Amino acid sequence: MFQAAKQTKVFQDVVAQIQEAILDGRLKTGDTLPSERQLKDTFNISRGTLREALRVLEQKGLIEIKLGVGGGSVVKDLNADQVSEGLALLIRSQKVSLNHLAEFREDVEGIVAARAAARSSAADIDKLTELLGAARKCIDAGLSQRNAFIEIDKRIHMTLAQVTANPIYISVLHSVHDNIHRYYDEFLSMDERELQENYQDLCDLVQAVEKGQADHARQLARDHVHRFNQYMKSREQAKKDNYAAENIKPQIP
């Protein structure tokens, strides 16, 4: 006849209320919530319960909790970090392999390049060209600037994502890069020729974007990423082989 009432726990109610206030704009980025001792009275709950709620909001990326006298819960500017962390957990925990991620990246970078080609402004091209110039300098400086080159490579891709003017691409690509670098950093050791190839890829790509050649840009981006993936895979394989050589008969537990 009757059904269960209020399943929600107290702290969940608090989470919901504060979250709504933030999403509705009643609380804006940078705003500081009242202190815990005030809030607990406002909600008429204990401080422990309130803190559980705040921890959840923090984990959601909605607030940031600062220590000290000027501290408190500050409304954060939402970004892709939570999506990125979620993706990272999926990758680390289970079904998602690096191959999966590499394949996905190939597709996404292709899409981003195509969309960027259809929308780039003169200012966008300027920025990309500037980055290309910085990349050029890294290469000329030799292998010592290898990491700097990789960083600029990443920024070029992220800039393309920004050119699409679609924040989802920015977030997704950011997540992909976050996670792919977490695994690939240890293998980063391109030689001179590979650096040159990568640089040429990027030049061609930016040119295609500038000319608005969406399909061509897509293909160039895909090839570029694909080559990078192949390169990393071979590095990984080499590492495994090396390991095998050192341990002629690996102990199987």
Next chain:
Amino acid sequence: MFQAAKQTKVFQDVVAQIQEAILDGRLKTGDTLPSERQLKDTFNISRGTLREALRVLEQKGLIEIKLGVGGGSVVKDLNADQVSEGLALLIRSQKVSLNHLAEFREDVEGIVAARAAARSSAADIDKLTELLGAARKCIDAGLSQRNAFIEIDKRIHMTLAQVTANPIYISVLHSVHDNIHRYYDEFLSMDERELQENYQDLCDLVQAVEKGQADHARQLARDHVHRFNQYMKSREQAKKDNYAAENIKPQIP
């Protein structure tokens, strides 16, 4: 001379330890952690602090906390929910509009269709054909089964994502559907002809996948989604117009 030691708060250390245990496989899906009163002694912390840690792990999607005597913290099977929730927050909070999401969906569904076409097995085609049959029945049953049709449409797309054998596509598409339906459900009211068109789209798409025509499948999927998007946009516009008509002079705050 010296640098800051241990910035991490106690509860963060606990989160990290339990998370690592789960990701390393020392704790498996379905395992129940010791009770809070035991855990607090194990970690040598207070129960409140422990509970903050558990709340964070829960929000991360790593554990589920059950009430009652058989209850406790159970290790969850990770899924795309966190990614989905993160995306939802991005959409609700700020820069992400429905147009952004619709555009992204168009691209993703295209990719998924292409990848699926390159990898489908006979069993996959059987499953898709079965779903098409169910969709056919919904249409024949008339508009009353409209929602059922939408549901099957969604399942067909998700099945294609599974065919790609890349869990990232499954997660991403799941997130997109989650979020797009949250906004579109209110507009769902296709007429007979639109249902027919959608059904035909799906038939063509499955056929292309069966034949392994990746590019064709991609284009069909994109067109299908694009049509759906246009349709929803017009519905939304109609709703706005209707609102405007009811409120000749909308009050601007």
Next chain:
DNA sequence: ATCATAGAATGGTTAGACCATTATAATATT
């Protein structure tokens, strides 16, 4: 003026108690 110091506000943590929910075992009922 500049630097050191004390104070106060805030989050971080602890301890112990009691409430609410739920599976299980013991008991009563048929």
Next chain:
DNA sequence: AATATTATAATGGTCTAACCATTCTATGAT
């Protein structure tokens, strides 16, 4: 004997009250 009811105990949920740790700010010393 089978079933329904009831008590029991274990577990998470919440509360209270205190103290610790960090950090900004104002005060005071140099």
